[in-house]
Amino acid sequence: xxxxxxxxxxSLENDLSAFEQLINIYQGRVYTLSYQLTNSYADxxxxxxxxxxxxxxxxxxxxxxxxxxxWLHKITVNMWLNxxxxxxxxxxxxxxxxxxxxxxxxxxxxxxxxxxPEQSLESxxxxxxxxxxxxxxxxxxxxxxxxxxxxxxxxxxxxxIMNCSLGTVKSRxxxxxxxxxxxxxxxxKESGYVIPGxxxxxxxxxx
Amino acid sequence: xxxxxxxxxxxxxxxxxxxxxxxxxxxxxCSGCAMExxxxxxxxxxxxxxxxxxxxxxxxxxxxxxxxxxxSANQGEVYSPAFNLRFRWSQAWKRSLxxxxxxxxxxxxxxxxxxxxxxxxxxxxxxxxxxxxxPLNQPAVEVPVQxxxxxxxxxxxxxxxxxxxxxxPESGQTTDPESGQTTDNVSAKQATAEQKTPHQAAVQQTxxxxxxxxxxxxxxxxxLWKIKVTDINSATDRVLAWAKTxxxxxxxxxxxxxxxxxxxxxxxxxxxxxxADEFSDFISGLGDTLEKDRNIRDVTGEFSGxxxxxxxxxxxxxxxxxxxTKQLDAEIKAVESELTLMDKExxxxxxxxxxxxx
Numbered sequence: 001x002x003x004x005x006x007x008x009x010x011s012l013e014n015d016l017s018a019f020e021q022l023i024n025i026y027q028g029r030v031y032t033l034s035y036q037l038t039n040s041y042a043d044x045x046x047x048x049x050x051x052x053x054x055x056x057x058x059x060x061x062x063x064x065x066x067x068x069x070x071w072l073h074k075i076t077v078n079m080w081l082n083x084x085x086x087x088x089x090x091x092x093x094x095x096x097x098x099x100x101x102x103x104x105x106x107x108x109x110x111x112x113x114x115x116x117p118e119q120s121l122e123s124x125x126x127x128x129x130x131x132x133x134x135x136x137x138x139x140x141x142x143x144x145x146x147x148x149x150x151x152x153x154x155x156x157x158x159x160x161i162m163n164c165s166l167g168t169v170k171s172r173x174x175x176x177x178x179x180x181x182x183x184x185x186x187x188x189k190e191s192g193y194v195i196p197g198x199x200x201x202x203x204x205x206x207x
Numbered sequence: 208x209x210x211x212x213x214x215x216x217x218x219x220x221x222x223x224x225x226x227x228x229x230x231x232x233x234x235x236x237c238s239g240c241a242m243e244x245x246x247x248x249x250x251x252x253x254x255x256x257x258x259x260x261x262x263x264x265x266x267x268x269x270x271x272x273x274x275x276x277x278x279s280a281n282q283g284e285v286y287s288p289a290f291n292l293r294f295r296w297s298q299a300w301k302r303s304l305x306x307x308x309x310x311x312x313x314x315x316x317x318x319x320x321x322x323x324x325x326x327x328x329x330x331x332x333x334x335x336x337x338x339x340x341x342p343l344n345q346p347a348v349e350v351p352v353q354x355x356x357x358x359x360x361x362x363x364x365x366x367x368x369x370x371x372x373x374x375x376p377e378s379g380q381t382t383d384p385e386s387g388q389t390t391d392n393v394s395a396k397q398a399t400a401e402q403k404t405p406h407q408a409a410v411q412q413t414x415x416x417x418x419x420x421x422x423x424x425x426x427x428x429x430x431l432w433k434i435k436v437t438d439i440n441s442a443t444d445r446v447l448a449w450a451k452t453x454x455x456x457x458x459x460x461x462x463x464x465x466x467x468x469x470x471x472x473x474x475x476x477x478x479x480x481x482x483a484d485e486f487s488d489f490i491s492g493l494g495d496t497l498e499k500d501r502n503i504r505d506v507t508g509e510f511s512g513x514x515x516x517x518x519x520x521x522x523x524x525x526x527x528x529x530x531x532t533k534q535l536d537a538e539i540k541a542v543e544s545e546l547t548l549m550d551k552e553x554x555x556x557x558x559x560x561x562x563x564x565x
Contacts, residue, residue: 016272023268031263045264052271054512082422082515130253149254163519165526174218181246195249 074161133183141176208233213240425553433562436494476559483557
């Protein structure tokens with residue numbers, strides 16, 4: 001952590017090699033969040049670049065009150081919330097959608113599930129469905145869900161990242177969860193999926 | 208526990224310790240809530256499984272550093288976090304500058320704006336004086352430019368301490384353009400500088416409600432014009448008087464005293480697109496054109512960043528109180544002014560950076 005602080009101080013003195021080291025340390029975190037937000041490798045790369053450019057010029061605003069990575073995530077989220085969607089959703093590559101090689105469909109090996117292969121496939125299909133449903137939420141809702149459920153941030157950290165009160169974070173997250181659940185059920189119904197864990201209860205209710 | 212309470216706990220992921228038992232009891236007897244709990248659990252599990260790090264593409268760090276390096280190496284490009292405008296100056300302009308110091312003078316126009324907003328530390332560079340900078344509704348921030356005493360002793364520097372004159376000259380009463388009398392010229396310049404053009408008046412309006420700015424592709428058309436004139440004071444008066452009567456906004460003037468006694472004045476004007484050609488004709492008549500360059504600068508990203516800051520401040524204000532609210536209000540007004548200016552310049556104006564030298 002001390003090393004990071006020193007690198008930040010050197011970067012403030014226009015030491016680009018120090019800033020490059022900071023990029024090397026944090027690019028994975030920023031790129032991963034960018035990818036979760038944009039659901040597209042190309043957009044994630046653009047966003048990550050812009051985040052570091054902006055971070056470099058805003059370094060004076062970093063006062064070590066937060067982890068540097070969290071500060072970068074704050075820039076990432078705010079930049080994404082305010083940037084026009086460049087590519088259509090059809091062009092986006094979903095994290096959990098199958099990749100077709102012409103004959104077969106394969107899945108990215110993301111869910112480290114073990115046991116019943118059928119259950120594993122079902123789980124992956126369901127994850128893809130959740131990803132699609134998530135992409136259909138408003139950006140504010142997507143952001144809170146991703147920060148909390150995927151990135152695992154605390155409410156306090158989210159409050160810092162999103163520049164809003166704890167109460168706002170909680171209420172926005174609750175609304176986002178509710179809307180996401182409804183969207184998942186709607187998509188599940190349309191595609192005849194059964195939500196894992198509810199095998200006995202066909203999805204015929206709700207929405 | 209009833210269904211309503213159970214559902215409110217389920218949607219939040221933080222059931223209180225004493226709620227666990229009651230919730231479990233309710234789910235055991237209520238199939239509707241039990242199904243809802245399963246849905247939330249399944250979705251949460253799916254989301255957690257998406258938490259796999261994605262490797263950043265190779266060369267990403269190098270790309271960022273190259274961009275930063277090229278921006279800092281390009282003396283003619285200024286990244287101003289306050290104004291969020293980056294002007295790239297043509298090679299022709301750069302070639303015309305004999306020394307690196309002159310390049311600093313060249314970017315003074317936009318740096319002056321940034322300096323007035325208190326973000327660029329140019330105190331170590333006394334090469335230019337921010338002579339007249341009409342206020343942009345920024346009462347909380349003083350100009351941080353430190354000017355050596357020898358330069359402050361110039362007539363313009365002294366006048367900055369004098370009381371403001373409220374009776375501005377009418378357009379027909381401006382100083383004789385050819386008179387060349389310093390005192391008259393300075394007073395006319397000051398009067399013109401202090402006058403609020405319609406554009407600035409719009410900028411200065413304090414809004415109580417947040418303004419809506421469109422986050423659309425934006426670019427600024429910028430014409431850089433370097434002119435040799437016989438009498439710089441006279442030319443300055445004429446151009447300011449023309450701007451005043453022509454509804455052209457005026458945002459910064461830098462006066463740069465050169466070692467050999469000559470002076471360079473740089474102005475930044477925002478001309479309505481409809482008047483741009485007429486203003487061009489007028490400027491070309493001021494003297495001999497040494498350099499002229501037209502530049503269209505994409506400021507979509509800069510505007511977007513500024514807008515992001517604006518929204519962020521508004522959100523902070525909602526959760527603030529007392530002194531903090533006042534500070535945020537001042538910041539919001541400043542950012543709003545900058546957005547208003549950029550909005551105007553990108554949609555309705557052509558920006559002229561006019562360099563006058565004798």
